[in-house]
Amino acid sequence: MVHLDSQREQTVPLSHEGYSTGRWEGDTLVVTTTHFRPDHVIRSGFGRPMLISPETTIEERFTRVSATELNYYFTLTDDTLYSQAWSGEFPLFAHQGPLYEYACHEGNYSLPGILRGGQIQAAEQ
Numbered sequence: 001m002v003h004l005d006s007q008r009e010q011t012v013p014l015s016h017e018g019y020s021t022g023r024w025e026g027d028t029l030v031v032t033t034t035h036f037r038p039d040h041v042i043r044s045g046f047g048r049p050m051l052i053s054p055e056t057t058i059e060e061r062f063t064r065v066s067a068t069e070l071n072y073y074f075t076l077t078d079d080t081l082y083s084q085a086w087s088g089e090f091p092l093f094a095h096q097g098p099l100y101e102y103a104c105h106e107g108n109y110s111l112p113g114i115l116r117g118g119q120i121q122a123a124e125q
Contacts, residue, residue: 002031014054016040028063055080068094 002022012019018033036052043050052058056078063071070092077085 014038018056018058028061031060031062033058033060050076051078051081052076053078053080062092065091 002020004022012035014035014037016037019035020031020033022029022031024030034057036054036056038054041051041053043052056076059075059077061071061073063073065071071089072092073087073089075085075087076082
């Protein structure tokens, strides 16, 4: 969730995905995320793991290039983990097929049980 109102809540809880605020700079949506949980330090993003902490700030910039393409640019800053801020950039393209809900959430531990149940069912056949 990205809070587009400029007022940050007084008490912001730490979460796996952090607390995100957004603003428009011309045609670019700028999203700043902070307040990550301390027990979720390794994030998989962009095909590579990255370290984060409760002190991490991630700024993301989404700019529409065309009707089917966005430019995605991010900067990660955390003085406790990195000697300097680092950035990345890549294009995002519109998906042409069906798009399914992403149903993962904090504390969702049902997947191992579902997989194990499927393995047992396959073994019984």
